[in-house]
Amino acid sequence: MPSEGRRGAFIVIEGLDRSGKSTQAAALVSRLEETGVSAKLMKFPDRTTPIGRMIDAYLRSESDIDDHAIHLLFSANRWELASNIERTLASGTSIVCDRYAFSGVAFSASKGLPFEWCRSPDVSLPAPDLTLFLDISPEKAKERGGYGEERYEKEEMQRRVREIFAAIATEANEKESWKWTTVDAGMDLESVSKSIWREVESLLSADHGPIQRLWT
Numbered sequence: 001m002p003s004e005g006r007r008g009a010f011i012v013i014e015g016l017d018r019s020g021k022s023t024q025a026a027a028l029v030s031r032l033e034e035t036g037v038s039a040k041l042m043k044f045p046d047r048t049t050p051i052g053r054m055i056d057a058y059l060r061s062e063s064d065i066d067d068h069a070i071h072l073l074f075s076a077n078r079w080e081l082a083s084n085i086e087r088t089l090a091s092g093t094s095i096v097c098d099r100y101a102f103s104g105v106a107f108s109a110s111k112g113l114p115f116e117w118c119r120s121p122d123v124s125l126p127a128p129d130l131t132l133f134l135d136i137s138p139e140k141a142k143e144r145g146g147y148g149e150e151r152y153e154k155e156e157m158q159r160r161v162r163e164i165f166a167a168i169a170t171e172a173n174e175k176e177s178w179k180w181t182t183v184d185a186g187m188d189l190e191s192v193s194k195s196i197w198r199e200v201e202s203l204l205s206a207d208h209g210p211i212q213r214l215w216t
């Protein structure tokens with residue numbers, strides 16, 4: 001426990017596939033720890049749980065699952081870890097999370113499911129204190145290694161996903177109290193890290209109140 005019993009910060013990194021989220025999330029955790037801030041890396045989907053294994057098989061096209069059903073599994077995968085997130089933050093450890101409910105909405109809505117329907121199963125999950133959206137063009141993302149291995153990693157789908165992320169960003173900044181920041185992820189790794197660190201430093205210097213609930 002930190003001396004003043006201050007809770008940890010909940011930082012989410014979002015973006016298209018190959019936008020550099022995983023690299024940046026890991027780098028951010030290291031940087032936080034070097035600075036003396038206890039931090040933990042999480043990622044969604046968390047493929048290690050029984051629900052996560054079903055999601056993994058679906059993404060690798062080893063199984064076919066109805067669009068609604070897979071959406072609910074992605075959400076259930078967050079709910080099964082929600083109390084873990086709350087406990088971790090309460091203990092004073094910050095969380096850097098590689099994807100969260102915004103990916104859930106963006107990817108499922110891009111398949112044609114209604115936006116509001118997509119949001120509903122995630123309503124009242126712990127809300128991030130800061131969401132960093134790593135913005136990259138689908139063309140540039142495609143050039144990066146490994147693209148195209150999994151379901152959804154198609155330029156056309158990524159284009160729609162990016163549009164929905166943009167709509168979520170607008171709404172988050174207009175109506176919601178948690179902070180959403182867009183970072184240009186087309187820059188080199190170092191420059192992206194620097195932009196992220198600037199945002200995180202200002203978050204850490206502020207006092208975060210109680211954990212908010214998503215979309216309530």
Ligand code: NYM
Nearest residue numbers: 017044045074099100103104107108152
């Ligand atoms: N994805 C991820 C969803 O469709 N819904 C969700 O709720 C989440 C968290 O899973 N293409 C998609 C986005 C990705 C895919 O994620 C696998 P990753 O970060 O590549 O392991």
Ligand code: MG
Nearest residue numbers: 017018150153
């Ligand atoms: Mg991926």
